[in-house]
Amino acid sequence: MCGKPLNAKGDCVACLLRTGLDETAVESKPAILAFGDFEVEQQPDGSCWELGHGAIGVTYLAADKVLRRRVALKVIQVPSAARGSQAVRDRFLREARAAAALRHPNVAAVFQFGTSPDASHCYYAMELVEGETLAARVRRDGPLNAKEALKIAIQISRALMAAASHDLIHRDLKPSNIMLTGDSDVKIIDFGLAKAITDAGGEMDLTHGEFVGTPTFASPEQFGGGPVDARSDIYALGGTLWFALTGLAPHPGKTLEEIRDRKTRDGLPVAQLIGRKVPEPLVKLLRSTLAIDPGKRPASARELMEALELCRRSLTRRSGVRSEEAALRSEAFSRALRDAKACAGDPESLQALFESAAKKAAAVSKKPFKRNWAYLQTMLRLIRAYHRGEYRQVSNDALVWIIAALNYLVDPFDLIPDDTPFLGLVDDAHVVELVTDKTRRTLDAFMTWETAAR
Amino acid sequence: MFAAGRSEAEPEMGGAALAELCQGYWAPLYGFVRSRGHTVHDAQDLTQSFFAYLLEHRVYARANRQKGRFRSFLLASLKNFLADAADRERTLKRGGAQVFLPLHEEQAQEAESLFQTHSGRGNEDWLFDRGWAEALVAAALERLSADYKREAKEQLFKELRTFIAGGAEPLPTYAELTDRLGITESTLRSHVTRLRARYREALRTEVRRTVDSEQQVDQELRELLHVLMEM
Numbered sequence: 259m260c261g262k263p264l265n266a267k268g269d270c271v272a273c274l275l276r277t278g279l280d281e282t283a284v285e286s287k288p289a290i291l292a293f294g295d296f297e298v299e300q301q302p303d304g305s306c307w308e309l310g311h312g313a314i315g316v317t318y319l320a321a322d323k324v325l326r327r328r329v330a331l332k333v334i335q336v337p338s339a340a341r342g343s344q345a346v347r348d349r350f351l352r353e354a355r356a357a358a359a360l361r362h363p364n365v366a367a368v369f370q371f372g373t374s375p376d377a378s379h380c381y382y383a384m385e386l387v388e389g390e391t392l393a394a395r396v397r398r399d400g401p402l403n404a405k406e407a408l409k410i411a412i413q414i415s416r417a418l419m420a421a422a423s424h425d426l427i428h429r430d431l432k433p434s435n436i437m438l439t440g441d442s443d444v445k446i447i448d449f450g451l452a453k454a455i456t457d458a459g460g461e462m463d464l465t466h467g468e469f470v471g472t473p474t475f476a477s478p479e480q481f482g483g484g485p486v487d488a489r490s491d492i493y494a495l496g497g498t499l500w501f502a503l504t505g506l507a508p509h510p511g512k513t514l515e516e517i518r519d520r521k522t523r524d525g526l527p528v529a530q531l532i533g534r535k536v537p538e539p540l541v542k543l544l545r546s547t548l549a550i551d552p553g554k555r556p557a558s559a560r561e562l563m564e565a566l567e568l569c570r571r572s573l574t575r576r577s578g579v580r581s582e583e584a585a586l587r588s589e590a591f592s593r594a595l596r597d598a599k600a601c602a603g604d605p606e607s608l609q610a611l612f613e614s615a616a617k618k619a620a621a622v623s624k625k626p627f628k629r630n631w632a633y634l635q636t637m638l639r640l641i642r643a644y645h646r647g648e649y650r651q652v653s654n655d656a657l658v659w660i661i662a663a664l665n666y667l668v669d670p671f672d673l674i675p676d677d678t679p680f681l682g683l684v685d686d687a688h689v690v691e692l693v694t695d696k697t698r699r700t701l702d703a704f705m706t707w708e709t710a711a712r
Numbered sequence: 713m714f715a716a717g718r719s720e721a722e723p724e725m726g727g728a729a730l731a732e733l734c735q736g737y738w739a740p741l742y743g744f745v746r747s748r749g750h751t752v753h754d755a756q757d758l759t760q761s762f763f764a765y766l767l768e769h770r771v772y773a774r775a776n777r778q779k780g781r782f783r784s785f786l787l788a789s790l791k792n793f794l795a796d797a798a799d800r801e802r803t804l805k806r807g808g809a810q811v812f813l814p815l816h817e818e819q820a821q822e823a824e825s826l827f828q829t830h831s832g833r834g835n836e837d838w839l840f841d842r843g844w845a846e847a848l849v850a851a852a853l854e855r856l857s858a859d860y861k862r863e864a865k866e867q868l869f870k871e872l873r874t875f876i877a878g879g880a881e882p883l884p885t886y887a888e889l890t891d892r893l894g895i896t897e898s899t900l901r902s903h904v905t906r907l908r909a910r911y912r913e914a915l916r917t918e919v920r921r922t923v924d925s926e927q928q929v930d931q932e933l934r935e936l937l938h939v940l941m942e943m
Contacts (some may be wrong), residue, residue, distance in 0.1 A: 267850075276937060289899050306898070
């Protein structure tokens with residue numbers, strides 16, 4: 259380094275001594291890493307706070323300096339060869355813009371995106387989702403039961419439905435891109451950004467060619483480099499559901515070629531599902547979802563969602579009579595529904611109920627309602643849009659359900675008599691199921707309208 | 713005086729600290745004895761005996777706080793020890809049965825190799841100081857390496873060590889390292905910055921063990937650097 263002879267270990271003793279006197283080396287706190295409005299947060303030891311790490315990008319915990327909120331910031335290092343490329347930059351921005359337009363309770367929202375001034379990095383800020391990935395959950399607790407796995411798959415399929423209305427596909431749907439918050443509520447991360455990430459990160463392994471995604475969960479057509487559509491995500495959802503049920507990928511392998519060959523040549527190892535006592539209707543659905551030919555898979559996310567719902571209902575029917583506690587909670591919800599129905603024919607009462615529901619929902623803190631927060635927010639937005647006359651494509655019946663559900667979810671204790679012995683034990687998972695069952699189509703339609711309007 | 717023999721009331725602690733320091737700085741003392749013309753084996757015995765003498769007579773505890781640096785104290789003590797032939801003979805005779813510090817073959821070989829590399833380039837004091845500087849940075853690197861290992865960042869330390877220790881090879885580019893370590897350039901920069909800062913602190917901690925004040929840490933480092941620049 260300084261030209262002085264080195265010691266037997268090849269170290270420069272003079273340089274090593276000089277560092278001890280180097281005042282600039284005292285700055286042990288590294289400079290804050292910042293991208294646009296976002297500053298990467300630091301661990302107590304001064305290192306950058308990494309939330310995750312992929313082949314091309316790193317996800318940091320970061321602070322939005324303007325809006326003063328925490329976000330997940332994905333930073334992709336652009337290879338030096340591509341840094342001057344306006345095309346790479348434009349492509350990234352175009353795809354990130356499309357992804358940012360998607361808003362859905364089961365998708366981690368993309369808030370902002372951009373490139374660093376020297377074009378060395380592309381980044382986007384996502385909603386910070388507190389929880390764990392489906393991959394981590396299965397690693398920790400083992401495979402999920404069919405009911406739990408279906409609950410997750412249904413939420414993913416709803417997100418895919420919303421994405422379909424934007425002609426957006428994920429391309430890299432897999433257990434490690436599914437965040438689970440609270441009681442298995444789903445948030446899909448990196449939606450619509452897999453290709454943007456790959457494009458910006460450039461230098462894929464040559465053997466990967468144009469491949470975008472993760473081989474284990476990718477559809478067979480993704481290996482060909484040809485056009486892919488929403489049915490690739492449906493395949494990936496099938497693989498993810500398979501993993502959730504068995505803890506295994508249907509076609510594992512060590513290399514891209516091995517995985518591709520297995521997917522196109524080998525049959526599905528259905529014995530894994532049978533060994534885990536996965537119900538027959540679900541096995542059948544997985545077979546079609548994981549069909550090699552995209553034409554043999556469910557044609558759309560909606561079709562898949564409906565098939566998944568059927569499977570779930572068949573499970574519920576088999577599980578028998580509801581517990582006394584659940585019935586009681588149903589009764590409370592029935593009361594909310596009766597109230598809402600009573601107002602339905604009277605515009606003034608309905609108006610009063612709107613306002614009361616909206617006021618309650620706006621007043622509650624997010625924390626105690628974390629699990630239902632996304633539903634609440636969407637319901638509230640729908641009611642407001644309806645109230646402002648911007649959105650009218652909702653039937654009276656659906657509206658009544660939404661008002662009742664909002665009232666119930668915001669304040670169930672209002673509706674449960676004080677002498678109820680279970681008051682302190684209320685777990686409204688069953689009501690949420692009931693509500694979402696009835697209101698989901700309405701909410702999905704509203705979100706589609708909302709996204710288009712935006 | 714220095715950390716090695718801080719308190720007479722705690723002779724055992726002082727002795728243990730001294731023993732540890734002696735292990736670390738065995739090579740420069742051995743080199744000095746060798747430069748006086750003693751054979752390899754005699755120099756090994758004399759160096760061992762010198763440490764036994766230090767501990768036995770608690771010389772470190774008698775040292776005056778104001779006298780300052782351990783390096784100067786140790787060298788002066790060694791010179792006195794070697795000058796006193798009768799004392800040396802007596803100690804050698806007894807020392808045959810009393811080895812207070814284990815002498816490792818590898819340690820002895822490294823010390824001899826260090827002596828062979830530098831003998832003839834300067835006087836015996838220069839040789840001692842040069843050896844001392846090497847022992848000092850080696851101890852700091854060792855301390856740092858152990859810290860990284862404890863944090864399960866051994867590989868990171870190995871890859872980035874060259875940014876503080878230099879070497880004959882040109883420094884790797886950040887791009888090469890980001891590929892190898894699978895981290896971003898910004899993360900790499902922050903790792904290198906931290907490594908430099910942590911090494912600086914490890915080195916100064918090591919020096920602090922042998923001097924009285926923070927001011928003397930700088931003085932000691934400057935003096936040793938000056939010795940190296942004289943080459």
